Amino acid sequence: MIYSMTAFARHEIKKDWGDAVWEIRSVNQRYLENFFRLPEQFRGLENNLREKLRQNLTRGKIECSLRIDSKKQTSAELNLNKDLAEQVIQSLKWIKQQAGEGEINLNDVLRYPGVVEAPEQDLDAISQDLLNAFDELLKDFIAMRAREGEKLHTVIRQRLDAISVEADKVRAQMPEVLQWQRDRILQRFEEIQLQPDPSRLEQEMVLLAQRIDVAEELDRLQMHVKETASILKKGGAVGRKLDFMMQELNRESNTLASKSINADITASAVELKVLIEQMREQIQNLE
Numbered sequence: 364m365i366y367s368m369t370a371f372a373r374h375e376i377k378k379d380w381g382d383a384v385w386e387i388r389s390v391n392q393r394y395l396e397n398f399f400r401l402p403e404q405f406r407g408l409e410n411n412l413r414e415k416l417r418q419n420l421t422r423g424k425i426e427c428s429l430r431i432d433s434k435k436q437t438s439a440e441l442n443l444n445k446d447l448a449e450q451v452i453q454s455l456k457w458i459k460q461q462a463g464e465g466e467i468n469l470n471d472v473l474r475y476p477g478v479v480e481a482p483e484q485d486l487d488a489i490s491q492d493l494l495n496a497f498d499e500l501l502k503d504f505i506a507m508r509a510r511e512g513e514k515l516h517t518v519i520r521q522r523l524d525a526i527s528v529e530a531d532k533v534r535a536q537m538p539e540v541l542q543w544q545r546d547r548i549l550q551r552f553e554e555i556q557l558q559p560d561p562s563r564l565e566q567e568m569v570l571l572a573q574r575i576d577v578a579e580e581l582d583r584l585q586m587h588v589k590e591t592a593s594i595l596k597k598g599g600a601v602g603r604k605l606d607f608m609m610q611e612l613n614r615e616s617n618t619l620a621s622k623s624i625n626a627d628i629t630a631s632a633v634e635l636k637v638l639i640e641q642m643r644e645q646i647q648n649l650e
Contacts, residue, residue, distance in 0.1 A: 364509050364512065364513070364598045364599075365509075365512040365513075365515065365516055365595060365598050365599070365601055365649055365650070366505070366508040366509055366511075366512040366600070366649070366650040367508050367511030367512045367514075367515055367648050367649060367650070368389055368390065368391040368392065368422055368423035368424075368508070368602075368648055368649065368650050369389065369390055369391065369508075369511060369648050370388070370389055370504055370507040370508040370511055371386075371387070371388040371389075371504075371507065372386070372387050372388075372500055372501075372503040372504035372507055373385065373386045373387075373500070373503075374386075374496055374497075374499050374500035374503060376492065376493075376496045378489075378492055380433065380485075380488075380489050380492075381431060381432050381433035382431070382432045383429060383430065383431045383432070383492075383493060383496065384429070384430045385427070385428075385429055385493075385496055385497055385500040386427070386428050386430075386500075387425065387426070387427045387428075387500055387501070387504050388425075388426050389420075389423040389424060389425045389426070389504075389508075390423065390424050391422075391423065391424070391647055391648050392422060392423050392424035393422065394422060395416070395417065395420055395421060395422055395423060395425070396423070396424045396425065397412075397413055397416055397425045397427070398424075398425065398426045398427070399412060399413075399427050399428070399429075400426075400427070400428040400429070401428075401429050402429065402430075402431050404486060405429065405431075405486075405489075405490060405493065407490075408490060408493065408494065411494065412427065412497060415497065415498070415501060416501075419501060419505060420505075420650070421600040421650055422600065422602060422650045423650060429493065442479070443478065443479055444477055444478055444479070447475075447477050447478050448472055448473075448475075448478045451472050451475050451478060452467065452472060455467045455471075455472070508650070511648075512649065512650070515645050515646075515648060515649060516595055518641075518642075518645050519591075519595060519605075519642050519645055519646065520592070520595065522638045522639075522641055522642045523588050523591055523592055523642075525634075525638050526584065526588055526612070526635060526638050526639070527585065527588055529631045529634050529635050529638070530581050530584050530585055530588075530631075530635075532627075532631055533577065533581060533619070533628050533631050533632075534578070534581050536625065536627060536628060537577065537578070577618075577619050577622050577628075580615045580618050580619045580622070581619070583611075583615050584612065584615045584616070584619075584635075587608055587611045587612045587615065588612070590608060591605060591608045591612070594608065600650050601649060601650075602646060602647075602649040602650055605642075605646045605649060606643070606646055606647075609639055609642060609643040609646060612635075612639045612642075613636070613639050613643075616632055616635040616636050616639060617636075619631075619632045619635065620632035620633070620636070
C-alpha cells in the first residue's frame with residue numbers, strides 16, 4: 364500500500380458536555396509539518412497530537428483543527444451567589460446616590476465576577492473524549508490517503524507499462540536503422556563515384572553502430588522500470604525513492620534522444636520524457 368499526501372477527514376462527536384468537530388487535511392511537503400488550531404483550554408493536547416501524527420505519518424503538510432460547542436452547558440443549573448449579588452447592588456445604589464445620576468443595570472450585576480457560577484467542567488474527561496475522537500479521525504484520514512495512493516499507483520503503473528512498450532519499439536527498430544544508415548553511406552559513395560575499401564567501410568560501419576547503439580540505454584531503462592515497479596509493490600513511504608528513480612529514467616531517455624538518427628526513435632524518446640514527467644508529477648504527491 365502506498366499513500367498520497369493529499370487527503371481530508373472530518374469526525375464529529377456529541378457528548379453530555381457538548382459537541383466537537385475534528386478536521387484534518389494535508390498537502391504534499393518534503394517533510395512532516397504540523398499545524399494545529401485548538402481552543403485555548405485544550406492547547407495542552409498539542410504535544411500528544413503531534414506524537415500521534417509522527418507515529419503514523421512521515422511526510423506532508425498537515426493542518427488540524429478542533430471546534431467545540433459547549434452550548435449544552437447553558438441549560439445546566441447555575442449557582443447564584445445571592446449575598447455577593449446583594450452587596451454589588453447596594454454598592455451600585457451608593458454610587459448612584461453619590462453621583463446623583465445613572466441607573467443600575469442588572470446585567471452588570473450578573474457579570475460581576477463570582478455572582479453567577481457555572482458548574483465546572485471535567486476537562487480531563489473531555490480531553491480524553493477528544494483524544495479518542497482524534498484517533499478515529501486519524502484512521503479515516505490514513506484510509507483516505509491509502510485510497511488516493513491506490514489511484515496514483517494505478518496511474519504510475521500504466522506509465523511504466525507505456526515506457527516498456529516504447530523501449531521495445533525502439534529496440535525492434537535498431538536493425539532497420541543500422542541497415543538504413545549503411546545504405547545511406549553506400550549511396551553517398553555512389554554519388555561521388557568513390558569505391559571504398561571493404562575493410563575500411565566495415566570499420567566505419569562498426570564505429571557508426573557503436574555511436575548510435577542504444578541497447579545499453581534500453582537495458583538500463585527496463586531495469587529502472589522493474590525497480591520502480593518493485594518499489595511500488597513494497598509500499599510504505601516510497602515517495603523519495605520513486606523520485607530518485609525518475610531521475611534515473613530521465614537520464615536514460617536523454618541519452619537515447621541524443622543518439623537518435625531516426626524520426627521514429629526521436630518520437631519514442633520524446634514520448635518517454637512525457638511519460639516520465641507525468642509520473643514525476645504524480646509521485647510528488649506520494650508520502
